[in-house]
Amino acid sequence: MTTKKMAIIATKGTLDMAYPPFILASTAAALGYDVQIFFTFYGLQLLRKDLSNVMISPLANPAMPMPIPMPVMVQMLPGMESMATMMMKQKLKKHGVASLEELRDLCLEADVKFVACQMTVDLFEFDKSEFIEPVEYAGAAAFFGFAGETDICLFV
Amino acid sequence: MNFDKEFDASGMSCPLPIVKTKKALVDMASGQVLKVIATDCGAVKDMQAFADQTGNTLLSTAEEGGAYIFMMQKK
Numbered sequence: 001m002t003t004k005k006m007a008i009i010a011t012k013g014t015l016d017m018a019y020p021p022f023i024l025a026s027t028a029a030a031l032g033y034d035v036q037i038f039f040t041f042y043g044l045q046l047l048r049k050d051l052s053n054v055m056i057s058p059l060a061n062p063a064m065p066m067p068i069p070m071p072v073m074v075q076m077l078p079g080m081e082s083m084a085t086m087m088m089k090q091k092l093k094k095h096g097v098a099s100l101e102e103l104r105d106l107c108l109e110a111d112v113k114f115v116a117c118q119m120t121v122d123l124f125e126f127d128k129s130e131f132i133e134p135v136e137y138a139g140a141a142a143f144f145g146f147a148g149e150t151d152i153c154l155f156v
Numbered sequence: 157m158n159f160d161k162e163f164d165a166s167g168m169s170c171p172l173p174i175v176k177t178k179k180a181l182v183d184m185a186s187g188q189v190l191k192v193i194a195t196d197c198g199a200v201k202d203m204q205a206f207a208d209q210t211g212n213t214l215l216s217t218a219e220e221g222g223a224y225i226f227m228m229q230k231k
Contacts, residue, residue: 023170026171027174027175029175030171030174030175030177030179030206031206031209031210032209032210095169096169096172096195096196097170098168098169098172106175110175110178
């Protein structure tokens with residue numbers, strides 16, 4: 001049986017959107033898939049050693065369940081984003097959902113390959129020393145080299 | 157049922173029961189049985205799917221006092 005492959009493009013850097021790439025990648029790896037995640041634009045935030053700036057905001061996010069109705073004028077107040085992030089992290093913990101750091105470590109342990117988009121690393125002037133290791137740096141053509149052979153390819 | 161190793165995934169949510177079951181199987185020998193305890197009801201479908209896709213055999217699934225007990229035989 002040939003090894004199945006999955007490629008994911010991770011483009012978002014908010015707490016809610018950070019979960020799907022790591023959940024799917026770690027699960028696929030557990031099922032025996034060869035997995036690569038290509039991190040580009042805001043997805044690059046997920047490669048930083050310090051993930052504390054990966055947050056969630058109720059602002060412009062009407063689908064986010066809130067304990068009490070919160071007018072937009074209140075949501076925009078300073079500190080609301082930190083508060084929403086703290087509450088979401090508590091909720092995740094209470095429900096036994098792994099932290100992003102734990103899921104990311106599980107991906108690396110299972111040999112999921114992390115590739116950072118060089119163009120957006122330069123665009124946002126990221127310092128590579130901010131990123132975890134191992135991460136490879138490549139462009140779109142390199143992504144297609146792997147993605148073209150995959151069974152599953154997702155854009156998150 | 158006899159088993160060779162036990163992994164308690166109680167309180168863990170998707171995808172941890174599956175990802176960690178896979179990890180628990182790594183150092184086991186072919187034919188050995190891993191007992192997995194989980195409280196996530198999603199694990200019932202997921203354990204079967206894991207077995208189907210990895211070639212390991214899900215010998216049994218049982219519910220005991222709000223927890224699910226899986227017996228997974230390594231291929």
